[in-house]
Amino acid sequence: MAFFFRAASRARPSPQEFVRSIKESLLALDTKAGAKALEDVEKNISTLRQTLSGDGEVEPNQEQVLQIALEICKEGVLSLFVQNMPSLGWEGRKDLAHCWSILLRQKVDDVHCCVQYVENHVDLLDFLVVCYKNLEVALNCGNMLRECIKYPTLAKYILESSSFEFFFQYVELSNFDIASDALNTFKDLLTKHEAAVSEFLCSHYEQFFDLYTRLLTSTNYVTRRQSVKFLSEFLLEAPNVQIMKRYILEVSYLNIMIGLLKDTSKNIRICAFHIFKVFVANPSKPRDIIQVLVDNHRELLKLLHNLPTSKGTFVLSTSSLMPEMG
Structure with missing residues (x-):
């Protein structure tokens, strides 16, 4: 033996x-x-x-x-x-x-x-991203991609590749499991490596937020809810303060948040409020931001009065919504 x-x-x-x-x-x-x-x-x-x-x-x-x-x-x-x-x-x-x-x-x-x-x-990374279109292998490839994203050089490549834009399509796929998995991968790309993400967003700011705006205004409820929730968390993280400061200068983005404050979903309204309040609290608001707040102050006060309460929600005063026009 x-x-x-x-x-x-x-x-x-x-x-x-x-x-x-x-x-x-x-x-x-x-x-x-x-x-x-x-x-x-x-x-x-x-x-x-x-x-x-x-x-x-x-x-x-x-x-x-x-x-x-x-x-x-x-x-x-x-x-x-x-x-x-x-x-x-x-x-x-x-x-x-x-x-x-x-x-x-x-x-x-x-x-x-x-x-x-x-x-x-790096063509392997592009292949894995494209595999989200294949129902049979999407979740396996998603797991493999998230393993790759743990490493800065691989995450940086995906962010800067043309394949990255596919994620804005994948998070709206009709298959809920695959769309959710793609969103998890998307989140990892934007949160795992602060330096790479900051560099990417600084050089691709307009392109990125033009695409992200489509998610915030999507007719798909799940897409709207998940995208505004992630944005409310992402912009308020300390490493992203420069991106946040740039975001709250854009009147078009303020209008989107006002639109989301009218959403039928309580969760969407609360997440939109956490972004909206940063526009209002900004001590250096551009003139066009101030004008939107002044023009809409009655409607905004009504929306905020009816806002569902949640941990961390605070009341904005009437004066903050009606700042002096310089």
Whole structure:
């Protein structure tokens, strides 16, 4: 019996052999009969998941995990993973997304080897973004994207790529689960890395808020609610104070908030109020902002009087809505 276990141990493939087997099975998806090729791939990915994360009883061998990550990068298997995601079954996609997160975390001399690979193959990020259009793989690819966004260089690429604009479409998709997942990814892009986001919004301010305005005025209730809620949180965060100061100078954005104060949804009205009050409280209001407040003060007072109470809501005085015209 002891001999059997020693023999089995010697028969275990090396990381190089294991990764080569995964690669060959993925490449075979285009050449072999579908069912058998797919079975081989999913079996390999299942084994990879167990190797990377353990089986619940035995912890993974970290040295082996790192070697596998290095080989996967060397052999270009990360690209094959992404490209073949749509071909996999439900369990295979789930296992692959799990493996992806572990692989991205592997470091050699303080360098995330798989993150570096993706940096050099940014088309993979574009592919993952576009996969939100594919009902079968959207949620898996969303998980993989959020793992990528944890790393500043990858998040920065997505923000500055043409693919980023797709998120303004995805958050309005008719499939609620996919739209919500896309919104989570969108939020991560705008909150995980302050410096990259600040740089992006400073250089793409008009383009970004033109697109975001469409969400705030969407006919889709869920889109309006989620977008105004996120904006009310985002603008009031300390790192975004410069963006907020710029936003509250725009009379068109004030008019949007006034419109949202009339929404039939209590939650939308409360979130809109938290943005509206910053326009009012600004001690350096532009003349056109003051004019809108003066022209609409009766209606605004009525709207605020009927505003549902919530934690953090405060009453704006009549004088604050009727500032002196300079």
